[in-house]
Amino acid sequence: AQSVTQLDSQVPVFEEAPVELRCNYSSSVSVYLFWYVQYPNQGLQLLLKYLSGSTLVESINGFEAEFNKSQTSFHLRKPSVHISDTAEYFCAVSETGGFKTIFGAGTRLFVKA
Amino acid sequence: DSGVTQTPKHLITATGQRVTLRCSPRSGDLSVYWYQQSLDQGLQFLIQYYNGEERAKGNILERFSAQQFPDLHSELNLSSLELGDSALYFCASMAGSNTGELFFGEGSRLTVL
Numbered sequence: 667a668q669s670v671t672q673l674d675s676q677v678p679v680f681e682e683a684p685v686e687l688r689c690n691y692s693s694s695v696s697v698y699l700f701w702y703v704q705y706p707n708q709g710l711q712l713l714l715k716y717l718s719g720s721t722l723v724e725s726i727n728g729f730e731a732e733f734n735k736s737q738t739s740f741h742l743r744k745p746s747v748h749i750s751d752t753a754e755y756f757c758a759v760s761e762t763g764g765f766k767t768i769f770g771a772g773t774r775l776f777v778k779a
Numbered sequence: 780d781s782g783v784t785q786t787p788k789h790l791i792t793a794t795g796q797r798v799t800l801r802c803s804p805r806s807g808d809l810s811v812y813w814y815q816q817s818l819d820q821g822l823q824f825l826i827q828y829y830n831g832e833e834r835a836k837g838n839i840l841e842r843f844s845a846q847q848f849p850d851l852h853s854e855l856n857l858s859s860l861e862l863g864d865s866a867l868y869f870c871a872s873m874a875g876s877n878t879g880e881l882f883f884g885e886g887s888r889l890t891v892l
Contacts, residue, residue, distance in 0.1 A: 698878065698879040700879065700880070702881075702883075707885075708885060709781060709783075709869055709871075709883035709884055709885045709886055710822075710869070710871075710881075710883045711781065711883065712880055712881070712882075715878075715879070715880060717878055717879075756822060758881075760879040762879075765810070765827055765829070765834045765835045766824060766827065766835040766837065767812070767824070767879055767881055768824060769814075769821065769822040769824070770821075771821040771822075772821060772822065
């Protein structure tokens, strides 16, 4: 069975500062990894994903995440955050070819002016 | 717009009652997933259907049931409602390629009084 641990429940940060949201997973088989973002009063939407290949994946709005198999981590980073990045971020894992996607508890990113 | 439609958006009911939440997946998606999001439990996987058949089950209570119909829409039935069932219920669908990427609806917010 897989599990996902997001190490920080809340991350306050000033605008234009860098941020890292941490995610660790456990699984006995190979996995796909995801970061989803949830803006207030909306559903979750995919931010980026790792399926295979390059361990560094990027989103269109400047976020990136690196798959580290030895540390079973998939941390999300952004070098300079904006007010509009304020949202809840969920790390998720599913077995390759599997059907069930498990989500972490979420990290609330709060960007202050 | 993810293409996943959920109704109703908001629902207020009393303890002991029964409600039905409805989900229409994206056009062409065969898989439907149900998740429950609450403040204390985070995002919990309930159940998954693929082309009308149950494929995976998570932390779904016996008072809850779901089904997927031939037109691929799905319904989540919640009965003998308790105060603790108050939550946001999300439906998501997955593309047939099974890369694990989920497309979420905007959710149905259930309040049990």
